[in-house]
Amino acid sequence: MSQIRTVSDAKRDFYRQHNRPINSIFRRVVEELLVEMHLVSVNVDFRYDPFFALGVVTSFERFMQGYRPESDKASIFNAMCQAVGDAPETYKNDATALVELAKRCSGQQLIDCFSRDNPPEGAGELWSKVEAIAKNEKFKYSRLFAIGLYTFLGEAEPALIEDADKRDEMLSTLTEAMNLPGEKMKKDLDLYRSNLEKMTQVLAVIEDALVAERKRREKAEAEANKPADNVEETQPKAEVTDSPAE
Structure with a gap:
């Protein structure tokens, strides 16, 4: 029987794959996502599915917006997937396949497909996975799966996730049809949206600080390069007085 890999094993593999420093603001994001992927993947009931993949990809892209250098993002993502024993290309x-499917359908069509077992044309193998999830009594729910499902519906019709009433109605339909934990999923998605807002605010503050610092440097450089004005000599002149009579 093989030994279950630990969080430390996953982190060690990650930093072996990606050995460049990670921007301190994003390091916590990367490690928390890596740990979440690891803990889900080692669960005995976990079965990989495209919605989980979409949740991982979406979380990474949304929380890593603004990362510099941009060229390091691909290396970080690849290392995360490899650290949990998966291929980044599969994710x-x-x-991508789920997003393309979503864009070919309306939001209502997709909801109907989930609730009525009536897949849209061209769904193929992807839709069989939806049925497998609904019928799997031991299905391992995860926050990343919820984010993937949430993103999937949003790609088809943004109003489904932007409007609170429509969002709640949609989640109620999906969780009932797929035997998912409704309250847990709602809380996970509320936290996801809240964290995205916080990250956006942090990045905005950082951007403002960078702009202010850049302007300060430009002003200092302009002052340093400014031609010196003609300044009159400040040396006091000797007063000329009549010599006293001898």
């Missing part, structure tokens, strides 16, 4: 390809 990306499955996430």
